[in-house]
Amino acid sequence: NAGVMQNPRHLVRRRGQEARLRCSPMKGHSHVYWYRQLPEEGLKFMVYLQKENIIDESGMPKERFSAEFPKEGPSILRIQQVVRGDSAAYFCASSPFKTGGTKDTQYFGPGTRLTVL
Amino acid sequence: QKEVEQNSGPLSVPEGAIASLNCTYSDRGSQSFFWYRQYSGKSPELIMSIYSNGDKEDGRFTAQLNKASQYVSLLIRDSQPSDSATYLCAVPTSGTYKYIFGTGTRLKVLA
Numbered sequence: 001n002a003g004v005m006q007n008p009r010h011l012v013r014r015r016g017q018e019a020r021l022r023c024s025p026m027k028g029h030s031h032v033y034w035y036r037q038l039p040e041e042g043l044k045f046m047v048y049l050q051k052e053n054i055i056d057e058s059g060m061p062k063e064r065f066s067a068e069f070p071k072e073g074p075s076i077l078r079i080q081q082v083v084r085g086d087s088a089a090y091f092c093a094s095s096p097f098k099t100g101g102t103k104d105t106q107y108f109g110p111g112t113r114l115t116v117l
Numbered sequence: 118q119k120e121v122e123q124n125s126g127p128l129s130v131p132e133g134a135i136a137s138l139n140c141t142y143s144d145r146g147s148q149s150f151f152w153y154r155q156y157s158g159k160s161p162e163l164i165m166s167i168y169s170n171g172d173k174e175d176g177r178f179t180a181q182l183n184k185a186s187q188y189v190s191l192l193i194r195d196s197q198p199s200d201s202a203t204y205l206c207a208v209p210t211s212g213t214y215k216y217i218f219g220t221g222t223r224l225k226v227l228a
Contacts, residue, residue: 033214042220043161043205056214091160093216105151106207106216108160 002027004094004109005074012115019079019086021112025094032075033106034060034067037089049075082116089113119144119210123219131227136193138204138222143187146211150182150189153205155221161205165191196226 005024013019025032034046045059049069060067064082069075079086090113093106120143130136142150149168153161167173167180167189179192189208193200203221210217 031214033216035216035218043207043216043218045215045217048214059215105163105166107163108153111160 004029004092004107006090006092006109006112008112009110010113010115012117013082014117015083016081019082019114021077021079021090021092021114022074023077023092023094023109024074025092026107029094029096029107031095031097032069033093033095034075034077035091035093037091037111039088043091046077079114082114084116087114087116119208119217121206121208121217121219123204123206123222125220126223127225128222129225129227130196132196132198134196136196136200136224136226138191138193138206138224140189140191140206140208140219141187142189142206142208142217144208144210144217145184145187147208148211149209150180151207151216152178152180152189152191153207154200155203155205157202164204193224196224198226198228200224201226 032049035043037043047060047067048056064080066078089111091111092109095106122141151166152164154164155161165180167182173180177194181190203223205221206219207216
């Protein structure tokens, strides 16, 4: 059983460039969540998606950040015009059920470590 | 603002001892609770989940939940140096889809 897959594992961008982070959920999972972890800080929720739908993006900055989960292919977190403060680890998680019910669990991918020079 | 609080540590225990990690949460409507372990530079790995008041045991790990006190804990028996990591408490906020994570407790098991 393949787990949650993320790529790239490490991404270096210069200020002003675009960053694209990809996440393939576990087989059979249709719910994807993105989290950001700044150095020495906890994980912060960014966005929750199902196939072709953004369910909750309340944790995502209003500008420069966007996310999608198309019918075919991985979920993508896109950061435009990156700034140094975007440097962080970005984790994707997936679940078979939507979070909020009992017996739900989110499984995390290995993360993408973004460095903005 | 719903919150999950943990003591950041580090919590140092000798090898073979019991490590006790604590977490409090503010949302009285929360129904499920999760403990994740995160090694430095790695992703969170699920350790335990608990949904009902009381204790739940899995190998060397025991999760304890007290909803009246809004308190969940994780006990690690016979601690090993390989248990040295940051332990994250996660609580889905009732009525939403978000996990709220505590900042984590850093555990050091001394050989």
